[in-house]
Amino acid sequence: MRRNERGSALGYFLAALLGAVLGGLLVVNVTGKSRTPVAAVPPPSPVKETAAVIPNPTGAESVAEAVKQVGPAVVSIDTRVMPKRAEVPDIFRDFFGDHGSPMPQQGKxxxxxIDARRGYVLTNAHVVKDxxxxxxxxxxxxxFTGKVVGQDEQSDLAVVRVSGSRLPQANLSAAGPPPIGSWVVAIGNPFGFENTVTVGVVSATERDITPEPGRTLQRLIQTDAAINPGNSGGPLCNLKGEVIGINTAIFAPAQGIGFAISSAHARxxxxxxxxxGKxxxxxxxxxxxxxxxxxxxxxxxxxSDGVIISDVxxxxxxxxAGLQRGDAIVEIDRVPIKKMEDLQKEILKRKVGAELDLLVFRGxxxxxxxLRTAEMPANLPRPGQMQREMP
Known part of the structure; x- marks a missing residue:
């Protein structure tokens, strides 16, 4: 009996040792060319309760099915941009020499x-700019060779047309903001890695961000799905396979903070x-x-309510209408202005040519x-370009 017990114990020990060695060999470093074995983590002690797992709300095939529906319609866009030639006075050009036209730049x-019959591709304006x-x-x-149908720098959206048959198509959702916490899938070509899929949740909706002075992107969906350079213009979709957003920006100092233009706004x-075309x-x-x-x-x-005019x-x-720098706008058509975005939202509710009543304090x-609204110029001057003196 003792020999059998000793033999059994030895067998268990050898089996455990072999399992640990094999387990360690299966966990390898895949970031470089070498495959250095990494020690396996020892198994935890048995517990009575079941360990927690990440929930999958609608079944194991949900993400795969969404990708199956949207993925074929996700395209890679490669552009060739010719930078503008710097204006150099002739005296300096003669001195330093004329090195000819600038080299073309490649973009991705x-x-x-979104429309297979007419060949319309939705992307970001900054992807195809110039x-x-x-x-x-x-x-x-x-x-296919693409041609820009129209682009809008203010919303960072553009439509490109291609001529082809049997094109796939994705459904651009007309629904309102997705539920916060719902699962989403981002598909795109980050750093040229085609048809990359990442998964996350809706972190927030109706976000407004200002990527540069004078331009605000509105009604954005915030997500923690990984978005990287090259993802711009690609879709953010729900698990039903509907495009709910167009990936457009990330908050560079942080991880897991990306933004997509909502499909309802994009439509x-x-x-x-x-x-x-505009x-x-x-x-x-x-x-x-x-x-x-x-x-x-x-x-x-x-x-201290309202907003202060900084440029006209x-x-x-x-x-x-005689507005000047330093004027405070506190109401528009008797609607109080409490936040930065209030004024813009009220103006955008009106049509071109609509009359507005602004309650203004000067001192x-x-x-x-x-005043009456006008059509926003295509090349809207940035604050640094605006004339500071009144005519």
Missing amino acids: GSGVI AREIKVTLPDKRQ TIVEQLITQ VVRPFIGITYTLNTPEFRDYFELPT VAGSPAAR KESRVVK
């Missing part, structure tokens, strides 16, 4: 086919880009910042300023 992004050549590649390796932009927006011609107690005291205002575009409705004096 993603897109999604592109002289556009090459669109499908997952089935077919390649309104796409319709205008296809029919008009987006028509109302415009009054100011840039502004949120009022604060410091601004209130500096401009001798009676309130020459020749704009605001300039013609301690209040006045109602009437």
Whole structure:
């Protein structure tokens, strides 16, 4: 009996040792060329309760099915951009020499086919900006020459057209914001790795971000699905296989903070880009910042509500109405302005040519300023380019 017990114990020991060695050999370093064995983590002690697992809300095949529906319509977009030649005075050109035209630059992004019959591809405006050549590649390796139908820098959306038959198509959802915490899938071509799929959740909706002065991207979906350079213009989809957003930006200092333009907002932009080649927006011609107690005291205002005008575009409705830097706008058509985005949202609700009543403070004096909105220029001057003196 003792020999059998001893033999059994030895057998268990050898089996455990062999399992540990094999387990260690199976965990390898795949980041480089070498495959160095890494020690396996010892198994935990048995517990009575079942270990927690990451939930899959609708079944193991949900992500795969969503990718199966949307993936074939996700394209890679390669562009060729010719940088503008620097304007150099002849005296310096003669001294330093003329090195000829600048070298063309290559760009890469993603897109999604939203209309197979007409060959419309939705992507980001910054993906195709100033592109002289556009090459669109499908997952089935077919390649087409793309032509920009329309682009809108303000929303960072563009529509590119390709001529081809039997094109796949993805469904651009018309629904409102997705539920926060719901699962989403991002598909694109980050760093040229074609048809890369990442998974995350909706972290927030209706986000507004300002990627550069004078331009605000609105109604964005925030997600922790990995988004990298090259993902721009690719779809963010739900587990039903519907495109709910167009991936457009990341918050570089952090991890897991990416943004997509909501499909509901994108649909309104796409319709205008296809029919008009541009987006028509109302415009009054100011840039502004949120009022604060410091601004209130500096401009001798009676309130710290509203926004402070920081620049006025020459020749704009605001300039013609006599608005100036330092004026505080506290109401628009009797709607209080409490946050930065309130003024823009109220203006965008109007059509071009609509009349507005602005309650404005200049120092301690209040006045109602009437003006009519104009069409926002295609090349809207940035704050640094705006004329600071009133005409």
